[in-house]
Amino acid sequence: MNNFEFKNPTKIIFGKEAIKKLENEIPNDAKVLLLYGGGSIKKNGVYEQVKTALSNFNVVEFGGIPANPEYDTLIKALTLIKDEKITYLLAVGGGSVIDGTKFLSAAALFNGATPWDILTQKIRTEKGMPFGTVLTLPATGSEMNSGAVITRAETKEKLAMGGPGLFPEFSILDPQVIASIPRRQLANGLTDAFTHVLEQYMTYPVGALLQDRFAESILHTLLEVAPKVLKNPSNYQAAANFMWSCTMALNGLIQKGVPNDWAVHAMGHELTALFGIDHARTLAIIVPSHYKYNFEAKKEKLAQYAERVWQITEGSIDDKAYAAIEKTVNFFHELGIDTKLSDYTIDYQGTAEEIAKRFTDRGWLALGEHQDITPEKVEKIVKMAY
Amino acid sequence: MNNFEFKNPTKIIFGKEAIKKLENEIPNDAKVLLLYGGGSIKKNGVYEQVKTALSNFNVVEFGGIPANPEYDTLIKALTLIKDEKITYLLAVGGGSVIDGTKFLSAAALFNGATPWDILTQKIRTEKGMPFGTVLTLPATGSEMNSGAVITRAETKEKLAMGGPGLFPEFSILDPQVIASIPRRQLANGLTDAFTHVLEQYMTYPVGALLQDRFAESILHTLLEVAPKVLKNPSNYQAAANFMWSCTMALNGLIQKGVPNDWAVHAMGHELTALFGIDHARTLAIIVPSHYKYNFEAKKEKLAQYAERVWQITEGSIDDKAYAAIEKTVNFFHELGIDTKLSDYTIDYQGTAEEIAKRFTDRGWLALGEHQDITPEKVEKIVKMAY
Secondary structure: OOEEEEEEEEEEEEEOOOOOOHHOOOOOOOEEOOOOOOOHHHHHHHHHHHHHHEOOOOOOEOOOOOOOHHHHHHHHHHHHHHOOOOOOEEEEEHHHHHHHHHHHHHHOOOOOOOOOOHHHHHOOOOOOOOEEEEEEOOOHHHOOOOEEEEEEHHHHEEEEOOOHOOOOOOEEEHHHHHHHHHHHHHHHHHHHHHHHHHHHHHHOOOOOOOHHHHHHHHHHHHHHHHHHHOOOOOOOHHHHHHHHHHHHHHOOOOOOOOOOOOHHHHHHHHHHHOOOOHHHHHHHHHHHHHHHOHHHHHHHHHHHHHHHOOOOOOOOHHHHHHHHHHHHHHHHHHHOOOHHHHHHEEEEEEEEHHHHHHHHHHHHOOOOOOOOOOHHHHHHHHHHOO | OEEEEEEEEEEEEEEOOOOHHHOOOOOOOOOOEEEEOOOOOHHOHHHHHHHHHOOOEEEEEEEOOOOOOOOHHHHHHHHHHHHHOEEEEEEOHHHHHHHHHHHHHHHHHOOOOOOHHHHHHHOOOOOOOOEEEEOOOOOOOOHOEEEEEEEEEEOOOOEEEOOOOOOOOOOOOOHHHHHOOOHHHHHHHHHHHHHHHHHHOOOOOOOOOOHHHHHHHHHHHHHHHHHHHHHOOEEEEEEEEHHHHHHHHOOOOOOOOOOOOOOOHHHHHHHHHOOOOHHHHHHHHHHHHHHHHHHHHHHHHHHHHHHHHHOOOOOOHHHHHHHHHHHHHHHHHHHOOOOOOHHHOOOOOOHHHHHHHHHHHHHOOOOOOOEOOOOOHHHHHHHHOO
């Protein structure tokens, strides 16, 4: 087991009617900016519940934060924060709204030349404007971590940020919100959370027995509830397990003491930036090629995953490891998620070279748990994913 | 899954040489009270490491906190805190030293008539004096939770306390400390952590799939590392997994969203108060009778535990459930832990009646996950454990 530090101060309020507890979590004298996305919260009742819970607060609203939260849109919200002297942010939405709110939390107290520096200069936020979240879409885990990913359409870039000042003070998780989520988004959420676990698990063994079993527990639970959630998103028990699994998949716990990969996300983000493909789907495109290309480095953990999660007990380590990749691809297909870039665009030629060039230009010369995924390897992996 | 709230702000610093990081965690202007137990830290090098890390701080010491931290001893430390105008507490020890420090954290800021009220009147501490810990004995999980148990020899009482103000600000976990722990204490730690998980798991199913799997992961890992730790406590990998499993066994995570029992602890505490039996051993005495007496209420989870943790796949639910109890008893025996009260004292007659009377006197009329363990049932369970 590797040395590690772990701290996660976010308060989780989980369960039916949890939104009612919102009013106890925000300081009475706060001036609140309520942030949301495309307006689905006005159709599913969440907006009304939030407004009712906040009836005694001074609230300003900012809607329209898009999927892959867009820098130019967020800059408008930042102006509003300053003009209205906002003191508390409340994100009501999925990972995009929460990530956008984290950017605003950092940018509101940032003293540099331009807020874009937070992303390009990888500035860690030690203290941000306080914020909470009401989660409406389980997927990214952003409700209980301190990271965010922001997109800039102008430059077709998608960059990560974070820091200990960017944990939500609280997050409200009511699994009842899942009943109104479209099937496409549910499939994305399942794929996203599943791949988050893989990024922290599918590396090489370091004797971290408990972390491995926790990771396998989340994978197991996602596999068990996926068909139930897709069949009937009003199944509260399935929804609750789906929601809690997504949060636990990326709240820092399972990544501690073990090597992490995250090369899948680095490549996937570029596919979203270049083609607008849903984040989760870009991960499903990259995972199979990445694991096949790096088969030797990952086969021990792939075989352990085969045995413990897929109950594949026959064959050699190589056999089991390969079968586990196939099982994973089949799982994505069963969710309705395509796993080849050419399933999403006819315009894919040159993508691998473009992504490799971007990584070279940014100095991203060594990704993955062994820090050996060079831009040359990235080019090959992305090509395998065409 | 039941509704729940979860927040755990303790920072964990885990790994080799972690004690060196101590100086970064305590405010520079703090006046520190260093608390420890019987002096084993002076033999195993931990005291020296802590003193070196604190060389730039103003430090007062208080040693001699006994196992089952004793109220009268702690009151002496409380006087020292007030006389010396201490602002920060540092517990260096196992669960007893940490629990004692939590009492002092609460008592230092308590305004009631006598600090004993914190225990008898079940006063929740919302804000205590800040404190950190350096863990020297994995077992209780006290390093990452907000609860404590305090003993008063004068009245032969052992009572629990807690509150959100009693999380350690940080806890330093260096598994290398395990190398010098006596076998008896290692066996106690393994038994204690194992039983902590059982108290939060061995109830009835509520569809909390992830919590169940996390609990099973900890049980599995403890079973896997127990023989390795006992054989060679210098085995760093086994020690690291043992230590992290003990912390995760009682940091609040696996108890959220599921029913909890804790009747085993309630009865066990009395055996320590009456006979001075090691805490962990009292749990091993009570567990088998408690599960046999409440077999019908617990057999579904007992059978799940049999299947998933002990790989018992043959037989009816009753068969599996019963076999799981036997396996658990055998595990305790393999650790060198006796499981009958008569193994510890010849003076056991009347104990069951005495404990039942104490519970009646305190108004503890309904323990366990169904709140149906009356003093009459307690009497029967303890008698079965003779």
